[in-house]
Every structure is written in structure tokens, then in C-alpha cells.
Amino acid sequence: xxxxxxxxxxxxxxxxxxxxxxxxxxxxxxxxxxxxxxxxxxxxxxxxxxxxxxxxxxxxxxxxxxxxxxxxxxxxxxxxxxxxxxxxxxxxxxxxxxxxxxxxxxxxxxxxxxxxxxxxxxxxxxxxxxxxxxxxxxxxxxxxxxxxxxxxxxxxxxxxxxxxxxxxxxxxxxxxxxxxxxxxxxxxxxxxxxxxxxxxxxxxxxxxxxxxxxxxxxxxxxxxxxxxxxxxxxxxxxxxxxxxxxxxxxxxxxxxxxxxxxxxxxxxxxxxxxxxxxxxxxxxxxxxxxxxxxxxxxxxxxxxxxxxxxxxxxxxxxxxxxxxxxxxxxxxxxxxxxxxxxxxxxxxxxxxxxxxxxxxxxxxxxxxxxxxxxxxxxxxxxxxxxxxxxxxxxxxxxxxxxxxxxxxxxxxxxxxxxxxxxxxxxxxxxxxxxxxxxxxxxxxxxxxxxxxxxxxxxxxxxxxxxxxxxxxxxxxxxxxxxxxxxxxxxxxxxxxxxxxxxxxxxxxxxxxxxxxxxxxxxxxxxxxxxxxxxxxxxxxxxxxxxxxxxxxxxxxxxxxxxxxxxx
Numbered sequence: 001x002x003x004x005x006x007x008x009x010x011x012x013x014x015x016x017x018x019x020x021x022x023x024x025x026x027x028x029x030x031x032x033x034x035x036x037x038x039x040x041x042x043x044x045x046x047x048x049x050x051x052x053x054x055x056x057x058x059x060x061x062x063x064x065x066x067x068x069x070x071x072x073x074x075x076x077x078x079x080x081x082x083x084x085x086x087x088x089x090x091x092x093x094x095x096x097x098x099x100x101x102x103x104x105x106x107x108x109x110x111x112x113x114x115x116x117x118x119x120x121x122x123x124x125x126x127x128x129x130x131x132x133x134x135x136x137x138x139x140x141x142x143x144x145x146x147x148x149x150x151x152x153x154x155x156x157x158x159x160x161x162x163x164x165x166x167x168x169x170x171x172x173x174x175x176x177x178x179x180x181x182x183x184x185x186x187x188x189x190x191x192x193x194x195x196x197x198x199x200x201x202x203x204x205x206x207x208x209x210x211x212x213x214x215x216x217x218x219x220x221x222x223x224x225x226x227x228x229x230x231x232x233x234x235x236x237x238x239x240x241x242x243x244x245x246x247x248x249x250x251x252x253x254x255x256x257x258x259x260x261x262x263x264x265x266x267x268x269x270x271x272x273x274x275x276x277x278x279x280x281x282x283x284x285x286x287x288x289x290x291x292x293x294x295x296x297x298x299x300x301x302x303x304x305x306x307x308x309x310x311x312x313x314x315x316x317x318x319x320x321x322x323x324x325x326x327x328x329x330x331x332x333x334x335x336x337x338x339x340x341x342x343x344x345x346x347x348x349x350x351x352x353x354x355x356x357x358x359x360x361x362x363x364x365x366x367x368x369x370x371x372x373x374x375x376x377x378x379x380x381x382x383x384x385x386x387x388x389x390x391x392x393x394x395x396x397x398x399x400x401x402x403x404x405x406x407x408x409x410x411x412x413x414x415x416x417x418x419x420x421x422x423x424x425x426x427x428x429x430x431x432x433x434x435x436x437x438x439x440x441x442x443x444x445x446x447x448x449x450x451x452x453x454x455x456x457x458x459x460x461x462x463x464x465x466x467x468x469x470x471x472x473x474x475x476x477x478x479x480x481x482x483x484x485x486x487x488x489x490x491x492x493x494x495x496x497x498x499x500x501x502x503x504x505x506x507x508x509x510x511x512x513x514x515x516x517x518x519x520x521x522x523x524x525x526x527x528x529x530x531x532x533x534x535x536x537x538x539x540x541x542x543x544x545x546x547x548x549x550x551x552x553x554x555x556x557x558x559x560x561x562x563x564x565x566x567x
Contacts, residue, residue: 017075017077017084017085017086017089018077019074019075019076019077020074020075020111021072021073021074021075022072022073022075023051023070023071023072023073024070024071024072024073024091024093025068025069025070025071026063026068026069026071026093026107027067027068027107027188027190027213028067028068028107028188028190028213028253029063029067029068029069029093029095029105029107030063030067030095030105031063031064031065031066031067032062032063032064032065033062033063033095033105034060034061034062034095034097035048035061035062035063035069035071035093035094035095036093036094036095036096036097036103037071037073037091037092037093038090038091038092038093038094038100039075039084039089039090039091039092040084040089040090041090041092041099041100042081042082042084043097043099044073044074044075044076044082045058045097046058047073047074047075047076048061048071048072048073048074049061049071049072049073050062050069050070050071050072051070051071051072057074065186066186066187066188066215068188073091075089075111088110088111088131089110089111090108090109090110090111091108091109091110091111092106092107092108093106093107093108094106094107108133109133109208110130110131110133110208111402127170127240127242127333128207128208128209128239128240128333129331129332129333129398129399129400129403130208130209130400131208132195132205132206132207132208133205133206133207133208133211134204134205155249155250155251156249156250156251156259156278156279156280156295157194157201157247157248157249157250157278157279158247158248158250158276158277158278158279158294158295158297159196159201159245159246159247159276159277159278159279160245160246160247160248160276160299161244161245161246161276162241162242162243162244162245162246163243164243167243167394168243169242169335169338169339169392169394169395170240170241170242170243170394170395171240171241171301171302171394171395172238172239172240172241172301172302172304172394172395172396173193173235173238173239173240173241173299173300173301173302174234174235174238174239174300174301174302175232175233175234175235175299175300176191176212176232176233176248176297176298176299176300177230177231177232177233177297177298177299177300178191178230178231178233178250178259178295178296178297179222179228179229179230179231179259179260179296179297180219180220180221180222180228180231180257180258180259180260181221181222181228181258181259181260182221182222182256182257182258183216183219183221183256183257184216184252184254184256184257185216185256186216186254187216187252187253187254187256188213188214188215188216188252189213189214189219189250189251189252189254189257190211190212190213190214190250190251190252191210191211191212191233191248191249191250191251192206192207192210192211192212192248192249193206193207193210193235193239193246193247193248193249194206194207194246194247194248194249195207195246195247196244196245196246196247199289200279200289201247201249201279202247206249207239209235209236209237209239210235210236210239210248211236212233212234212235212236214231214233218231219231222260228260228296230298232300238302238398240333240395240398247279248297250295259295259296260295260296261278261293261294261295261296262293262294262296263292263293276294277289277290277291277294278290278293278294278295301394302394302396303393303394304390304392304393304394304395304396305393306390306391306392306393307389307390308387308388308389309387309388309389310385310386310387310388311385311386312383312384312385312386313383313384313386313404314379314380314382314383314384315376315379315380315381315382315383315406316379317377317378317379318376318377319377320375320376320377321375321376321377321408321410322350322373322374322375322376322410323370323373323374323375323376323408323409323410324369324370324373324374324409324410324411324552324553325367325368325369325370325408325409325411326345326347326362326367326368326370326374326382326406326407326408326409327365327366327367327368327406327407327408327409328343328345328362328363328364328365328366328368328384328405328406328407329364329365329403329404329405329406329407330343330364330399330403330404330405331364331399331400331403331404332364332397332398332399333397333398334397335392335395335397337391338390338391338392338395339388339389339390339391339392339395339396339397340388340389340397341386341387341388341389341397341399342361342386342387342389343361343362343363343364343384343385343386343387344359344360344361344362344384344385344387345359345360345362345368345382345383345384345385345406346358346359346360346382346383346385347370347374347381347382348374348375348376348377348378348381348382349372349373349374349375350372350373350374350375351372354375354378354381357370357374359383359385367409369507370553371553372553373552373553374408376408382406384406386399410552411434411549411552411553411555412433412434412552413433413434413547413548413549413552413555414431414432414433414434414548414549415463415548415549415550416465416548419431420432420546420548421467421491421546424467424469424489424491424544424546425469425488425489425490425491426488426489427471427485427486427487427488427489429544432546432547432548434546434547434548434549434555435544435545435546435547436544436545436547436558436561437542437543437544438542438543438544438561438563439542440484440540440541440542441540441541441542441563441565442539442540443539443540443541443565447565447567448474448475448537448538448539449537449538449539449541449565449566449567450518450519450536450537450538450566450567451516451517451518451519451565451566452470452472452492452516452517452541452563452564452565452566453514453515453516453517453563453564453566454468454470454492454514454515454516454543454561454562454563454564455512455513455514455515455560455561455562455564456468456512456513456515456545456558456559456560456561456562457510457511457512457513457558457559457560457561458501458510458511458512458513458556458557458558459503459506459507459508459509459510459511459556459557459558459559460500460501460502460503460511460556461502461503461504461505461506461507461549461554461555461556462502462504462505462554463549463550463551463554464547464548464549464550464554464555464556465500465547465548465549465556466545466546466547466548466556466558467491467545467546467548468491468492468515468543468544468545469489469490469491469492469543469544469545469546470489470490470492470517470541470542470543470544470563471484471487471488471489471490471541471542471544472484472487472490472538472540472541472542473487473538473539473540473541474536474537474538474539475537475538475539475540483540484540484541484542489544490517492515492516492517493515493516493517494513494514494515495514495515495516496513496514497511497513500513501513505554507557510557510559512560516566518566519536538565541563541565543561543563545558545561
């Protein structure tokens, strides 16, 4: 019975997000309430502070008379409850310190911490570096669950279309201009972009970075002498929109705001280049569109100069660490050769002279093996050179600094020794620094086996080696409380080819090798555990590969490992 072995390493060793410090603003909450902060449901209010002179971490953050509050927060990464897994981190602001479920008022957003992965910018028919924000039904709901989100039907909404004939690659939106006839004296007004759900604006989510709020002092109103002056709602960052239909929503807690609009046939419509539809605020169970009226609005489109722009990012001074490999994570919006991003890195050698290497091409998501140990210690010991190229005036590549990280790896591999090899026979493993351990494979009834064979492609460079081990457990053996995990290991001998294959320093030269052990050789007898037992058959097995290297720069590699239990 052949089994393609997969590793359980990722499930055994969780990947945690690093600490972060940032500023925030909460808007449209009730006035005069104390703000409590949660990360993935964990209260981190002791790690926040208001934006006021002399404020200290842990000081109270209270909303002003308009329901807004500014603050700083530190997302910790320590032991216990303050360790957060990588991925989407949910940041929640509420009015109770006794848990999110006790909050009456909530404001939420999502932080991206991709850990070992590159984020897919394609989502729900739109392309964006950040996921859309979803509305929570209640403090007990999950904002990440699309089936448990709030349908907010009240905002006034205007749809518009990015025409594929005019903008085949899409465009980059920078602002929305609206025109006001009246305004409130105190309460603000906001807009946000939403994707479409069918033929209507989404009632459960909006596009991240598009929420824009204006205080009454910043609102321009119609004047009988000068006419209507635009009020500009800018975004947190430019928004790429591919061809298709979208909507912007306008909402406020005041009934004193009035916006200018035009109806078909009244002689006031100058131009409607976006083929949109107006959805008026409703208190019913549906959103009703008006085909004969549109808001008066303007969209701001970015215009790019074709060409290439190059800039550098560098690491700060830090406690010294050395490494052998580097992996770049960078999520981008690019459009083939029309709008593309390329990356190069420069490292610092871990030598007395600490020479800088030449800039080397690196592809996000792939690992780059470096020649010799490299070091991070002083400012700019690691440089990332990024080039953005566009051939279009309408679009350009986009990067998000929050979604850009460099992961460095130090190879901890010991040279081969008989002592290390013998120690790896122990049930709890030995002293080797690098090993691969498969999951346990359990055979079906009536398929118990008597032998093991492991085929694996090996890249064994000069000064490196691997050894293959197996351990088995009989279906009837109940003497081990921890099952197969309490069993010692047996080393499988190489049977094909006759001698080990070597690849010099070539990183891509792999040779298939076969390791095999047959009955009655499945007898446990070693000086480590002082165990001796022979099975006629076994029903469970596990495979281990141990790696050795004289020089941590040159490592053995394996791929396509297939284990076969022999009947």
C-alpha cells in the first residue's frame, strides 16, 4: 500500500503575528462613552492611549460630543492570551470592558497579517489589497461570517459604471465630489464605496479604505450668488476599480443634510457619463432604485505618467541575527506587462568586513538561498529595491506596506556522526537539529503489512547526507500508552542505487533513492531504549528523515517522498 507522506509540522508549530503599534480613529459612536479595544475578542485596552498631550498607555479613551475618538494602540505578541495567529486580525472597539458580547455599540475593522502567505487580491468580483469590511449583526455575531452580517438599508446610494470600452484595464479612483444644498451644525456626514450584490449595492460590506467622513465645517453648501461648490471626499488610499458597476453610499445621523440631484427631463442634467442609478434611503425590507434621478457628483480619476519608478526599503538597526535564506512576501495589484512590479535585495555578509552583496532578483513567495551566512545588525543591512512600471495613463501597480514582509531563515543543521544517528533511534528522537517527520499512517483492516519501502528524490550536496527511519505498531499491541509515539525508530538501509548519489553544489540535481526493510527485520533492538520486540505484521507506521550538513550553507533536500507498506 503506497502513501504519499505529508508533514504535520505546520499544525504542530503555530505561526503567530508580530507586535504592531498604530493610531486609530473611531467615528459615529455615541458621545461621551469610554472606548474599550479588542483584538480577536481579547481585551487589549491596557495597551491603548488617547491622543492628548501627556497621555500614558492605559489612560481612558472617551468619545467627544460628535461620537469620535482618536487613540494609539499596541497589539502585543507575548505569552498566553496575547498571542494572535497570523491571518486576518479583527480589531473591535466597543463600550464595555466585559467582552464584546456585552457591548451595545461596536465599531470594527480588519488588519491583515499574512504570516507565511501572500494575500489574493481578487475578492468578490473586485480587486483590492485589503479585504472588504463587513457589518456585524450584533456583538454575538461574527463580522467575518457573510451569513451573519447586518443589512444596513438606510444610506442614500448612487451607482456608477466603469465602462470596459473606455477603460479596458479599469481605473484608479482618488475621490468623490458631492454638492450640498444644506448641512447640519454639529453632526458629520460620511461616504463609502460598496461592491454590487446583484443589481443593488451590497448591504453587508464596503470596500476597505473608502470610508471618508467630513465635519460640518468642511462641507461647502450652495450659495445663491456663487452657486454650488464641490465638497471632496478623499480616500485613505487610491482605489483600483476594474471595469464593472459600483456604488457610493452617503449616510449621517442628521436629517439636515440635503444633496443636489437632477431628474431626467427637468433640463438640469448636464452629463451622466457613469450610467448609474440612485437608491434612496428606505425603512422597508428592500432597497428601491430610481431610474429617473441621479445625485450630482464627480469622480476623481488618477492619471499616471508611463515609465518606471524605483525606491528602496531598508531594515533598522537591531540586535544581531544571522541567516542563510530569505523569503519575500509582497501582495500587489499588477496587470501583466502593462503595470508590473519587480524586486531586488541586497544583504550584508556575516564577516568581519561585513561586505554588501550585489542586488539580486527575488520573487515574492519564493525562497532565495544565499551564499554564506548573512547578518542583520546595523541600519540598512538588508535593502529591498522595488521598481514599479506602468505603460498606461489609467492604471499603475499598487503595493501595501502592511502586506510586505521579509522572512529570514537560519539553517541549523549538524554534521553527521554515529552518535547523533544512534540517538535518533529513540522514541522521543535524538540530538539532530533538522528532521522531517510524517504523520502516522493507519492501514485498513485486512491490509496489515510486514515490510516498509520509502522512495524519495534526494539532492545530496557535498558534505551533506540524509538518513531514513521508520517506526511501526502492531494492531494487537496495546502495551504502549502513547501508541506509536512511544515506539523507537528503525533505520532503513539504502537498497537502490547501490551507493549514495551526490549533486556537488547543484541545487536542482535530484536522484530517486529507495530505502527498504522486510520481515523479520522489523525487530526493535537498540541500546537507547533497551526494547526488543518482533511483529509478524503491523497496522500503523510513521516515517522520519534526518538531515546532516558540514556547512549550513549547503543543505540536503528531498522531494516526492512516497512510503509503501509491503504485504
